[in-house]
Amino acid sequence: MKILNFSSRTVALVLAASLAIPAWTQNAAPTSYAIKGGKVFTLAGAAIENGTVLIRDGKIAAVGAGIAIPADAQVIDASGLEVYPGMFDPITQMGLNEVSAVSATLDVSELGDYNPELVAATAVNPASAHIPITRANGITEVIAAPGTTGFDLQSGGLIAGQASAFNMAGWTMDEMQINRSVAMVINWPSIQTRSFDFATFSIKEKPYADVKKEYDKSVNALGDWMDRARHYAQAKEKGSPALYERDLKLEALVPVVQGKLPVLVIADEARDIRNAVDFCTKQNLRMILGSGAEAWKLKELLKDKKIPVVLAPTNRLPEQIDTPYDKPYTEPSELFAAGIPIAFSSFGTSFSRRLPQYAGTAVAYGLPHDEALKAVMLNAAQIFGLADQLGTLEPGKIANVIVTNGDPLELQTQVRYLFIKGQLTSTDNKHRELYEQYRKRPQPAR
Numbered sequence: 001m002k003i004l005n006f007s008s009r010t011v012a013l014v015l016a017a018s019l020a021i022p023a024w025t026q027n028a029a030p031t032s033y034a035i036k037g038g039k040v041f042t043l044a045g046a047a048i049e050n051g052t053v054l055i056r057d058g059k060i061a062a063v064g065a066g067i068a069i070p071a072d073a074q075v076i077d078a079s080g081l082e083v084y085p086g087m088f089d090p091i092t093q094m095g096l097n098e099v100s101a102v103s104a105t106l107d108v109s110e111l112g113d114y115n116p117e118l119v120a121a122t123a124v125n126p127a128s129a130h131i132p133i134t135r136a137n138g139i140t141e142v143i144a145a146p147g148t149t150g151f152d153l154q155s156g157g158l159i160a161g162q163a164s165a166f167n168m169a170g171w172t173m174d175e176m177q178i179n180r181s182v183a184m185v186i187n188w189p190s191i192q193t194r195s196f197d198f199a200t201f202s203i204k205e206k207p208y209a210d211v212k213k214e215y216d217k218s219v220n221a222l223g224d225w226m227d228r229a230r231h232y233a234q235a236k237e238k239g240s241p242a243l244y245e246r247d248l249k250l251e252a253l254v255p256v257v258q259g260k261l262p263v264l265v266i267a268d269e270a271r272d273i274r275n276a277v278d279f280c281t282k283q284n285l286r287m288i289l290g291s292g293a294e295a296w297k298l299k300e301l302l303k304d305k306k307i308p309v310v311l312a313p314t315n316r317l318p319e320q321i322d323t324p325y326d327k328p329y330t331e332p333s334e335l336f337a338a339g340i341p342i343a344f345s346s347f348g349t350s351f352s353r354r355l356p357q358y359a360g361t362a363v364a365y366g367l368p369h370d371e372a373l374k375a376v377m378l379n380a381a382q383i384f385g386l387a388d389q390l391g392t393l394e395p396g397k398i399a400n401v402i403v404t405n406g407d408p409l410e411l412q413t414q415v416r417y418l419f420i421k422g423q424l425t426s427t428d429n430k431h432r433e434l435y436e437q438y439r440k441r442p443q444p445a446r
Contacts, residue, residue: 032056033424034069035403035417038078043085043378044392053083055399058422063393076417076424078403084373085393086140086400086420087408089352090310090380091163091264091290091345094131094142095124098349109147109157113218114225116252118161120144121173121180130349132429135168137353138408138415140400141178141390142168143380145185145264145290158218159225160185162252163264165386167400169420178398182384183264183288184256188276189218190269219279226283229253262286262384264310268293268319277305288383291347293319296331299338308341308383313351314358326365332375333366343380360409372409398422 033055040051042063054062054073069075098105107123124144134142147160162181170176193211197204232250235243255261263285265276273295280287287305289295291312295302302309311332318327335342344359346352359372367375381391389398399422406413418425 030072030074030424031058031422032061032070032073033076033419033422034067034073035076035078035083035401035419036069038081038083038403040083040393041085041373042393043374044394051083053393053401055401055419055422058399060393060395060397060399060401062395074424076403078417080405081416082404082406082408083393084138084402084404084408085377085391086402086418087138087355087376088343088378088380088390089134089139089142089346089355089376090343090384091145091347092142092352093347093349094134094144094168094352095126095128095166096120096144096146096349098125098128098130100350109160113157114159114221114249115146115157115161116159116184116225116256117248118146119164119180120146120162121164121166121177124164124166124173124176126170126172126176128349129430130352131168132426133431134352135418135420135425136415136427136429136432137356138402138404138418139352139355140168140402140418140420141165142352143182143384145183147185147187147266158187158189158222159253160187162261165384167398167420169423169425178389179384179386181255181261182386183262184253185290186222186263186265186276188265188267188272189215190267190272191215219275222279223283225250225253226257226285229257233258256285257283259284259286262288264288264290266290268312270294270297273298274301277301277307281305290345293328293331294323295340296327296334299335299340302335302340303338308343308379309335310343310345310380310383311335311358312345312347313354314344314361315354329361329365332359332362332372333368336367336371341379341383342375343383344375345380356409356413357411360411363409369409376409 035053040048048065051065052067054067093108096108110118143163143165145163147157163183163185164180165178165182166176191211193206193208195204229250233254265287267273267276268291287307289307289309292309295309314328316328332342346355355376359376363369363372378391381387399419401419402415403417404413404415418427
């Protein structure tokens with residue numbers, strides 16, 4: 001037998017490391033909780049006064065008033081508080097973008113215009129400092145979408161790759177993952193005759209004929225990729241493996257052309273949205289519109305084609321110089337009134353924590369409050385095919401739950417308790433750490 005000798009310093013380091021493990025990762029953490037006495041907003045029915053949410057083994061076990069609490073459940077007193085499903089940010093760069101100015105921390109996009117085989121989950125950094133900051137505001141799950149690079153949406157290529165849904169707590173992506181592939185991201189090409197040249201710091205003009213030619217070439221190329229994917233699927237299904245060469249790009253597009261995987265099309269201008277809808281209709285693709293700054297101009301078309309819209313941040317400038325200044329604020333209520341499913345999203349990393357305020361702003365400009373809650377908690381799950389797991393407080397669903405001291409869409413509301421996959425999760429983060437550090441600094445003598 002080999003005897004291992006540990007120094008007292010080594011033992012101390014191991015002990016310190018074990019104590020530093022977050023509560024949601026420890027084996028001794030409770031598997032059963034009862035959130036008792038709060039006002040429960042299930043989003044699947046009327047609010048429940050003095051309700052109880054029972055959580056067991058990562059799932060919601062029961063919801064209602066007067067529920068018997070098991071002896072082994074840890075009770076969370078939610079008296080005077082409100083209980084909601086966790087919030088869902090459906091288009092982010094979470095885990096892909098740490099510091100925008102430092103290229104070594106960016107993994108949002110890949111070289112080349114056509115990368116359907118890329119999956120965001122393989123690049124997500126579970127240790128990102130943005131994750132605890134974001135979840136402290138009640139966002140319990142997100143979708144990381146490759147190629148959606150903030151203000152420059154086209155730099156991620158035309159077919160940017162597959163978006164991945166994951167929970168906001170865990171050591172590895174295997175622990176965090178909800179669905180590895182929820183949509184294929186397509187950055188729709190746009191006809192832009194003016195562009196900004198960073199080399200000369202000036203505006204460059206291109207003839208319309210040249211730009212239109214480039215646009216047509218891009219759209220034709222997208223169509224060609226879809227046609228090749230169909231042929232590849234037929235060869236794979238009916239042909240001998242010896243008669244065709246495996247192509248990972250085409251293989252990734254097969255679920256798209258078969259209607260099993262939706263395409264998340266990023267487009268803003270009305271002309272681009274209309275062209276994208278026409279393309280997806282002809283190709284028989286399931287389309288989700290992302291960003292959609294001018295979707296309000298095409299309400300009838302989107303409703304007729306049953307295309308949901310994942311909106312970019314409400315607090316932004318209008319798309320065109322002659323667009324009313326408050327159009328980004330009123331667009332959500334207009335789309336809702338037209339019968340178009342909507343969800344709010346951050347399209348980034350740093351401001352994903354502001355997701356509830358995007359919805360709150362829309363409420364001030366006409367969106368019903370109940371619908372705003374759904375637009376940050378339920379609708380994204382429905383749009384991306386995850387509603388059987390997320391979005392409402394119902395038995396059998398993943399126990400992603402927030403307990404707040406008021407309306408979660410209000411800026412001053414605080415998240416008192418946070419559950420992800422049924423585990424009580426810390427809301428500590430770098431922002432709070434710095435706040436406490438500088439709040440306690442000595443004041444200079446006067």
